[in-house]
Amino acid sequence: MSYQWNWSIFSSPVPTGETTYFGWMLSGLQTTITLSLCAWVMALALGSLMGVLRTVPNKWLSGLAAAYVEVFRNIPLLVQLFIWYFVLPELLPFGLGDAFKQQLNPLTQQFLSAMVCLGFFTSARVCEQVRAGINSLPHGQKNAGLALGFTLPQTYRHVLLPMAFRLVVPPLTSEFLNIFKNSAVCSTIGLLELAAQGRQLVDYTAQPYESFIAVTLLYVLINVVVMTLMRHLENKTRVPGYLGGK
Amino acid sequence: MISIDNVSKHYGSFQVLTDCTTQVKKGEVIVVCGPSGSGKSTLIKCVNGLEPFQSGAITVDGISVGDPKTNLSKLRSRVGMVFQHFELFPHMSITDNLSIAQEKVLGRSKDEARAKGLKLLERVGLKAHAEKFPGQLSGGQQQRVAIARALCMDPICMLFDEPTSALDPEMINEVLDVMVELAQEGMTMMCVTHEMGFARKVANRVIFMDKGLIVEDDSKDAFFNNPRSERAQQFLAKILQH
Amino acid sequence: MYDFDWSSIPGALPFLWEGMKISLEITVSAVIFGVVWGTLLAMMRLAPVKPLAWFAAGYVNLFRSIPLVMVLLWFFLIVPQLLRSFFNLDPNTDVRLTSAMIGFALFESAYYSEIIRAGIQSVPKGQVAAASALGMTYAQAMRLVVLPQAFRNMVPLLLTQAIVLFQDTSLVYMSALADFFGAAYKVGDRDGRLVELLLFAGAVYFFICFAASQLVRRYQKKLNAHVAH
Numbered sequence: 151m152s153y154q155w156n157w158s159i160f161s162s163p164v165p166t167g168e169t170t171y172f173g174w175m176l177s178g179l180q181t182t183i184t185l186s187l188c189a190w191v192m193a194l195a196l197g198s199l200m201g202v203l204r205t206v207p208n209k210w211l212s213g214l215a216a217a218y219v220e221v222f223r224n225i226p227l228l229v230q231l232f233i234w235y236f237v238l239p240e241l242l243p244f245g246l247g248d249a250f251k252q253q254l255n256p257l258t259q260q261f262l263s264a265m266v267c268l269g270f271f272t273s274a275r276v277c278e279q280v281r282a283g284i285n286s287l288p289h290g291q292k293n294a295g296l297a298l299g300f301t302l303p304q305t306y307r308h309v310l311l312p313m314a315f316r317l318v319v320p321p322l323t324s325e326f327l328n329i330f331k332n333s334a335v336c337s338t339i340g341l342l343e344l345a346a347q348g349r350q351l352v353d354y355t356a357q358p359y360e361s362f363i364a365v366t367l368l369y370v371l372i373n374v375v376v377m378t379l380m381r382h383l384e385n386k387t388r389v390p391g392y393l394g395g396k
Numbered sequence: 397m398i399s400i401d402n403v404s405k406h407y408g409s410f411q412v413l414t415d416c417t418t419q420v421k422k423g424e425v426i427v428v429c430g431p432s433g434s435g436k437s438t439l440i441k442c443v444n445g446l447e448p449f450q451s452g453a454i455t456v457d458g459i460s461v462g463d464p465k466t467n468l469s470k471l472r473s474r475v476g477m478v479f480q481h482f483e484l485f486p487h488m489s490i491t492d493n494l495s496i497a498q499e500k501v502l503g504r505s506k507d508e509a510r511a512k513g514l515k516l517l518e519r520v521g522l523k524a525h526a527e528k529f530p531g532q533l534s535g536g537q538q539q540r541v542a543i544a545r546a547l548c549m550d551p552i553c554m555l556f557d558e559p560t561s562a563l564d565p566e567m568i569n570e571v572l573d574v575m576v577e578l579a580q581e582g583m584t585m586m587c588v589t590h591e592m593g594f595a596r597k598v599a600n601r602v603i604f605m606d607k608g609l610i611v612e613d614d615s616k617d618a619f620f621n622n623p624r625s626e627r628a629q630q631f632l633a634k635i636l637q638h
Numbered sequence: 639m640y641d642f643d644w645s646s647i648p649g650a651l652p653f654l655w656e657g658m659k660i661s662l663e664i665t666v667s668a669v670i671f672g673v674v675w676g677t678l679l680a681m682m683r684l685a686p687v688k689p690l691a692w693f694a695a696g697y698v699n700l701f702r703s704i705p706l707v708m709v710l711l712w713f714f715l716i717v718p719q720l721l722r723s724f725f726n727l728d729p730n731t732d733v734r735l736t737s738a739m740i741g742f743a744l745f746e747s748a749y750y751s752e753i754i755r756a757g758i759q760s761v762p763k764g765q766v767a768a769a770s771a772l773g774m775t776y777a778q779a780m781r782l783v784v785l786p787q788a789f790r791n792m793v794p795l796l797l798t799q800a801i802v803l804f805q806d807t808s809l810v811y812m813s814a815l816a817d818f819f820g821a822a823y824k825v826g827d828r829d830g831r832l833v834e835l836l837l838f839a840g841a842v843y844f845f846i847c848f849a850a851s852q853l854v855r856r857y858q859k860k861l862n863a864h865v866a867h
Binding site: 221225227232237241327330331332333345366373374 | 706712805
């Protein structure tokens with residue numbers, strides 16, 4: 151078994167000639183980051199809303215949010231992705247599905263499906279974290295807000311959520327990391343993100359080790375950068391005198 | 397000022413309050429005591445609607461608490477409440493704790509709210525701590541801030557729910573001193589507490605509760621010198637032993 | 639409106655069941671291996687021997703920072719070559735299932751190791767001290783005192799992770815291995831009924847995982863009630 155290492159492969163031009171294999175890697179990295187950030191914004195907004203609903207004193211609203219979480223948590227990400235990409239456009243009414251399939255270019259279709267899929271999938275996890283954060287606050291906090299004359303929405307806005315979000319920064323960090331890792335699943339619908347560029351490079355150059363090592367290192371790099379940023383955020387939002395804070 | 401009329405409450409089959417009836421007149425100080433689980437905390441939380449009740453009626457300043465049409469938030473903004481565990485908002489500085497409800501609920505300007513907060517902070521002797529966070533204060537200091545926070549809203553009456561039971565013994569007096577001062581100024585107060593010294597000093601009446609019932613509702617002197625029920629006698633004997 | 643036609647599913651059930659068996663095989667093997675290797679990793683990480691702790695930390699952090707998709711790509715690339723050269727296999731032998739099993743097992747053990755480490759750390763330090771005071775070695779204290787307590791608390795988390803793992807096995811679709819999802823996709827593709835088959839696959843996964851997670855939740859409640867009394 152002799153393998154010909156060739157690290158200079160990254161500087162050689164791709165067959166079509168418009169860039170190098172390194173360029174492919176960069177464009178894959180860019181897609182992974184853009185996709186993950188867009189999906190994260192969506193997951194954070196939707197997940198926070200659902201997390202709040204899970205804790206409100208209304209059986210219907212909290213039941214609805216619980217069902218939402220169960221659906222997105224109990225179907226594999228890959229299956230959800232295929233449903234968003236292959237199934238949903240067939241089922242959309244009023245020609246919306248046809249518009250999606252015919253008028254958008256394939257890259258946009260892939261990106262939108264991937265973003266919506268990752269966004270919903272992650273929002274269910276964010277929801278559970280936000281709920282846990284709110285529930286971990288002493289019950290008296292809510293009463294104290296209400297006793298001061300805040301309405302329930304005001305109590306959430308000024309009393310419960312600011313504290314709950316600070317408490318859930320660490321678990322949300324791990325969900326944030328997950329969204330980058332999960333985005334690799336989107337290579338299965340042909341989206342040219344980082345993992346897909348890695349495979350494409352293998353197909354064209356027969357240099358699998360160089361390609362996979364580069365891709366793996368780039369994922370590790372994303373991981374390190376995100377963790378550093380989130381640790382910074384955690385320090386910034388730390389409450390003086392609370393839970394080991396200074 | 398506060399009128400509680402035949403109030404009953406149950407969780408499922410568990411009866412928490414049974415036919416509780418009492419009145420608090422303007423300027424009166426009422427102490428509510430009784431063994432743990434007697435329903436005294438629940439009763440006081442019913443007064444500003446933090447706990448719903450199934451039957452009976454409570455009115456505060458003529459407004460019915462149980463009426464679904466009542467704007468509870470508005471009513472609560474006029475009734476101050478102090479909690480066992482202080483419940484300051486840990487993510488806000490002391491100043492912000494004092495002014496947030498003034499601004500968001502009463503619509504006062506930032507400067508006005510801040511000035512009012514500082515004035516009351518000075519009154520409870522904590523002006524120097526205005527820019528600190530709750531976690532940086534001792535329990536007694538936090539509870540004094542919590543009292544100031546309630547007073548910022550210019551309440552028509554104050555509810556105290558075991559304000560000293562979570563405190564270390566050496567901090568109890570600094571809180572009681574503030575409460576005594578408040579009572580002497582004529583504030584209408586309903587206090588759930590075991591501090592019988594406080595009751596002797598400023599209470600007009602003492603209510604003794606057991607198993608969800610109001611067992612005694614008497615003037616301070618009658619309660620301490622001559623409790624009618626056996627349960628109140630036992631309770632007093634235990635609590636005054638030391 | 640779309641015309642649903644579910645008629646290709648009944649005939650395909652035996653094929654889908656074969657796929658489900660592959661999914662379950664991968665899940666079960668990865669859980670067993672993952673718990674064993676994960677326990678060893680966790681103990682290494684907590685061990686006083688520095689190189690062991692570094693190795694375990696490096697292993698766990700590496701696997702936890704790269705996507706499962708990448709891990710599987712690696713294993714589909716490397717493991718077949720290794721297996722063939724070690725066992726002198728015929729180059730045409732299908733080793734995809736073995737590769738998938740190994741890939742999942744090594745990947746999941748990193749996650750199991752973190753759960754187990756947290757479980758071990760949740761056992762009060764006084765327990766090890768008490769065991770040592772009775773004359774037990776570190777290994778004995780772990781095996782007889784710490785691990786039994788730790789595992790009891792961890793079982794719900796380990797099972798939840800197994801449900802996640804079961805869902806993740808659908809990713810072997812990338813290697814064209816016909817697990818349950820791969821099988822469903824193939825049938826749908828063949829009959830031009832992808833919409834129905836994908837929805838069917840989603841529903842099956844949902845019912846299995848939902849039921850399993852409800853059981854775990856019930857078990858957790860029982861456990862909590864037990865601890866409380």
